[in-house]
Structures are given as structure tokens and as C-alpha cells.
Amino acid sequence: MISSIDKHLSALYCLRRFGIKLGLTTISRLLRGLGNPQDRFPAIHIAGTNGKGSIAAFLSSVLAQGGYKVGLYTSPHLVRFNERIQINGCPISDKDLAQVAEAVQRIYAQAEPPTFFECATAMAFYYFASEGVDWAVLETGMGGRYDATNIVHPKASIISNISMEHQEYLGNTLAKIAREKAGIIKKGAGVVTGTRQKGPLRVIEQAAVEKGVPLYRLGKEIRIRKNKEGSFTYLGIRRRWPRVKIGLLGDHQITNAALALGTVELLQEKGLHLTDEAIYTGLASTRWPGRLEVASKEPFILLDGAHNPSAVRTLKKFLENTSAFRRLTLVLGILKDKAWKPMLRELADVADRIILTRPRYERAADPHELASFVRPMKQDLVIIPYLPDAISLALEEASPADAVCITGSLYMVGDAKAYLEGYHAPC
Numbered sequence: 001m002i003s004s005i006d007k008h009l010s011a012l013y014c015l016r017r018f019g020i021k022l023g024l025t026t027i028s029r030l031l032r033g034l035g036n037p038q039d040r041f042p043a044i045h046i047a048g049t050n051g052k053g054s055i056a057a058f059l060s061s062v063l064a065q066g067g068y069k070v071g072l073y074t075s076p077h078l079v080r081f082n083e084r085i086q087i088n089g090c091p092i093s094d095k096d097l098a099q100v101a102e103a104v105q106r107i108y109a110q111a112e113p114p115t116f117f118e119c120a121t122a123m124a125f126y127y128f129a130s131e132g133v134d135w136a137v138l139e140t141g142m143g144g145r146y147d148a149t150n151i152v153h154p155k156a157s158i159i160s161n162i163s164m165e166h167q168e169y170l171g172n173t174l175a176k177i178a179r180e181k182a183g184i185i186k187k188g189a190g191v192v193t194g195t196r197q198k199g200p201l202r203v204i205e206q207a208a209v210e211k212g213v214p215l216y217r218l219g220k221e222i223r224i225r226k227n228k229e230g231s232f233t234y235l236g237i238r239r240r241w242p243r244v245k246i247g248l249l250g251d252h253q254i255t256n257a258a259l260a261l262g263t264v265e266l267l268q269e270k271g272l273h274l275t276d277e278a279i280y281t282g283l284a285s286t287r288w289p290g291r292l293e294v295a296s297k298e299p300f301i302l303l304d305g306a307h308n309p310s311a312v313r314t315l316k317k318f319l320e321n322t323s324a325f326r327r328l329t330l331v332l333g334i335l336k337d338k339a340w341k342p343m344l345r346e347l348a349d350v351a352d353r354i355i356l357t358r359p360r361y362e363r364a365a366d367p368h369e370l371a372s373f374v375r376p377m378k379q380d381l382v383i384i385p386y387l388p389d390a391i392s393l394a395l396e397e398a399s400p401a402d403a404v405c406i407t408g409s410l411y412m413v414g415d416a417k418a419y420l421e422g423y424h425a426p427c
Helices: 004-018 025-033 052-065 094-108 116-131 174-184 198-211 251-268 276-284 309-320 340-350 367-374 387-397 410-420
Strands: 043-047 070-073 085-087 135-139 156-159 190-193 215-217 223-226 232-235 240-244 293-297 300-304 328-332 353-358 381-386 403-407
Touching (some): 004 116, 025 094, 043 052, 043 174, 052 070, 052 135, 052 276, 070 116, 085 116, 094 116, 156 174, 174 198, 190 198, 190 251, 198 215, 215 251, 223 251, 251 309, 300 410, 309 340, 309 403, 328 340, 328 387, 340 367, 353 387, 381 387, 387 403, 387 410, 403 410
Parallel strands (some): 043 156, 070 135, 156 190, 190 215, 328 353, 328 403, 353 381
Antiparallel strands (some): 223 232, 232 240
């Protein structure tokens, strides 16, 4: 017998057939029907190419440590849809998920159906308002200006960084992409950014000036100094936090934590109360699955959702600086609409062996097509289209001193986690 939650999730996943439609008309209609729940909680809105989820996780953890009830909305999920909608680190229950899905589905039943992401966004906002969250930390799905989450009027906005991505939707230059992401900047909400390239940064600076809001820039108003023992010191406009330790691996996470701290400083200027103890504990206890996540030490199994050239370079740097393994096997699957050629060029250098496969997702690239490109660069290459078989082979052949890295997409990591943990997600 199909459960209530399975029926609602099946209806939700059916909306994927409508693809991606950028714009705020449909989400506005949905939220009006729900009583405009987005107006019933203060929000922090995060856009950017990479690091959005990690920044959101840092902020959610810090605010929760400070005693606030914090909603967190991110995408995609890894194993279960419930992961997208959380309060204080706890995913929405199946019962509550079914209720909010039904409420949203009643609104669009007699009108043009929303996209999957529009429906999920409306569900998250309705749930957060119903539960009376003190704060909502919201990650954009794509871009910013026409993203469904951009219906909110946040207390602070964050643009993590700018790289080439989703060019068919956002534009074919960094400046155009920056313009789309800068669309989340609104009057009354200061901005924090880690963007450093002159062109994109100029776009963000101009948007901040037009909206009359302060802009905190990494490397200018916000500076960080790495310490020998692995911590870092945050140096902001008025605040200084020394010896900060974080719960996520990789030097890039120090940057993400600094952007979270910049946002905290910005909000403290507006009256947010957070003790230093809450800030330090929140950053140190942050967990964010699927981002340089160590699933095993012997053999060393690393799960990372790197899905664009910039993220792959970060992963490559981490692997090159890690001496915990003798031989590295990459289990790799990429979505066909990503920049997979530069991704493969980067990863071919660092791997001893590559096993090409695909996640269980309709946008997954054909591993045979990937192989035709990467084979001249890597002779030790295997094609195993079924992901569980690819992981099984990698683990069977890995000695305790070897490493297996599963990467290329968050969908890859999600399927891998489900397989490794013995969970079978519904189709």
C-alpha cells in the first residue's frame, strides 16, 4: 500500500517534467493562496556559485546555538527530500511534509502547475511560518533575481562567489551571472560577498549602491588570518574573533565561515543578540553532509558533491594535500548540462584510476561519452553505468591504505550515501 507521504512525493516529483522556469509569478500566486507565509519570519538569503549550502549550515548552527528557532531551506537533498526543509538541524517529519505538500497542492490544483522547485519553496515557507521560526536561512536554487526564493525580503543577503554556471539561464559572462545573483540584494538588507573578480564585484557593488545598503567584501571589510593549529582569526569592521575552529574540512570552508561571520556582524549591527560562545560552538559543531565528507578511514572514502570546475579545483587541492592514502580511485558521475570537460581535465590529473558511472537522475551524462573524452588522459579507466556496482568494485579493489572518492554531482553523493547506508529511496 502506498503511504500518504509517498503519494505526495510522487506528485511533487512529477512536477519535474515542467523543467526550470525562472520567474516570480507562479511562486507569488502560490504564496498568496497560503497567506503569504514568507512575510511571517525574518530571512537570510544566500546566492552564489559554490558554498551556499555550507554558509547556510554555518549560519543555521550559530543561530540555533544562540537559542533561536531556525528554519533551513537548501537544495538538492542527498538521500531524502525531507533534508531540504529543516528546523534546528532536524528535517521535516513525513507527517508534516505530507500536510504542507497537501496545502500547496490544493492551491495549484485549479491553476497552472508550478515547477518542482517552486512547489518545494512554497512548502518550506509555509512550514517555517506554521512552526513560528525566529529565522529562516534560505539558499537560492539557481541565479537569484528570478529564483523562486527571491520572493522574500531578507534582513541580510549573501553572494558567496561567481563562476561560470547555468549559462543558458544566467548569461554567458561572469558579469551577467553576477547581475542575476545580485538580484537578491534589496533595500534594508546589507550584503556580504566573497566575490573577488573585478567585473562581477563591480556589478555587486553597483547593486548595493542602488539599493542603499552596506556591502561587506571578503578581503576588504572582512579579512581572515589562518593560524598554525588549523583555526583562523576573523577581522571585520568592528568585530574580531580569534582562534575560530570549524567543523567542516577544507580551506575553502574557512572562507565560507568568514562570510557567515560577516553576516552575523552585519545583523548584530541591527540588534541580533548572539554570544561569542554561541558563535564559536555553532561554527565548530557545523555538519554538512556530502561536502568533503569522510565516510570511512580504511579505506579512506570521501564523498564530495563538486559539480562545476571551481568546486572540482577545490576538491583536487584537498586531495593533493591529503597524504592519508596510497592509491586513489575516483567514482565519477556528472550531469550532462554541467561543464564536464574542464571537470574531467582537473580530475584526471589527481586520480590513479577512474570509474565512470551515473547517478539515478534524468540529467545524468552518459558515462560512455565522458569516457571518450577522458580516455586519452587516463588509461586506467572503467565504465560501470550502475552506480552501486561502480562503488562495489572500487571498494572491493581498495586496500586499507587506498582512497575512494565519489564525486561529480550532489546527486551522485546522494545515491552513494543511500547505497552505503543501505537506504533505498523511492523512485
